[in-house]
Amino acid sequence: MSHTAHIPSHRKPRRSASKLALRAGVAGGVLSTIAVAGAAGPANAEPVTETIEMPTLGSLDIDLASAVSASAEASQQEALDLSLQAQENAAIEKAAKDAKKAKAEADRKAEAEKAEKARAEARERASRTQARTSLSASSSSDSGSSSSADSSSQVATGSAAAIVAFARAQVGDAYISGGTGPNSWDCSGLVQAAYRQAGVDLPRISSSQSSMGTSVSLSSLQPGDILYWGSRSGSYHVAIYVGGGKYVGAQNPSTGVVERSLDWDMPSGAVRIL
Template sequence: MSHTAHIPSHRKPRRSSSKLALRAGVAGGVLSTIAVASGAGPATAEPVTETIEMPTLTSGLSAAVAQSAEATSQVALDLELQAQEDAAAAKAAQTAKKAKAEAERKAEAKEKAEAKKRAEAEAQERASRDSERTTLSAKSSTSSNATGSAATVVAFLKAQLGDAYIMGGTGPNSWDCSGLVQAAFKTVGVDLPRVSEDQSVAGTQVGTSNLQIGDILYWGGAGSAYHVGVYIGDGQYLDAANPSKGVVIQDLSGYPASGAVRVL
């Protein structure tokens, strides 16, 4: 036996492999735990991350709210402008309607005034003609039968000067040629046929070179005449000429008659 066998060794006792493994395992576990904790750190920090990003979300929401408010304000402005335009259009339409009504009223008043003026003028002219006819009739009643009859016929005819020509007219203010001649001779009691053809053969045929006042002139053939008038002396005759002239005095030289008949 060695003399050093009982002297304690100053070396640390050798650790067994199992203990080393155990310690290594514990250390590894601790490191693993730290690693896991370290790896889990971001997960637990996620709320912090969201909190940091909140200002960005709030800024976007504010912009959206501001945009919405601006759009609402624009809509309100558009509605107000539309209301103003509608009100202006309604006012303009009402003004135009009043102006039209006023113009129509003035036009109607003017038309009534002109119609009244025309009616008064026609009444005055008619009264003047009636007075002239009455005077001529009174004068002719004092004449001799033959001379007086011709004078009465001519006086009646002259009283119709200016009257209108209307086909088929028999008076008192519009005539055709035969209607005027018939009415004129009726004032002295001579009943003539109504139309020119018959009047052209109603009396004694006389030549146009030997005419007397009161002779009936005709144009066309005897029995087929298309126009008649009455000779009033001095190479003139009076007739209801046509729609453009009416009742007028004309010269035979300008429109010579075809023939004449004498009934007085």
């Protein structure tokens, strides 16, 4: 065994070949520059004493780390910008859909209100016309008053009783154009539902309902008869005669389903289905 084997080595660890080569290149370049400058000067020139500082490997490492950090921050900012843009686009698309849906609902309500206003105006004109004709008819006949007296004692029976009971049970419900129950109706929707209690399937619209069955005079009404306003094949409103000179009908949004006397709004005619 060597006498120096137990003595720890004091030699510095070897530097990597690439680092040594880089430093040697830098040092060689500096020395070559100085030598050329010395050879080109006059013989009696004073020696160059200026020290030239060259970048070290440490500064290169710092610059590289700064560049990597800046690149990472730029990538992160770009990702954040893309995320914000996607959220903004989604919000714009949702707002457009909501606006389109609201407009469609507003248009639907406006059409329903317009149609109801037209029906109300038509009923008012027909009511005035009917009132004038009924006044002239009542002055030339006493049969109307006698039948009115008899109508106060009319009692619905059988299928008519089921129709009348159902119609009266809906008094107080709301009127909605196109309504078919159970808590809101339009005129033909109520008549159709009432007749369904008696097993009779009527058409959905008022003009078709008043075209069915047999035409009867207003002086010969029976409970369960369908009253109509307008012409028989072109009626704009229908209701159910419940006896006692009264009828039940879904009138309009202001009144809803009501029970009224025939004198309140005299119908144009009546039909009998049962």
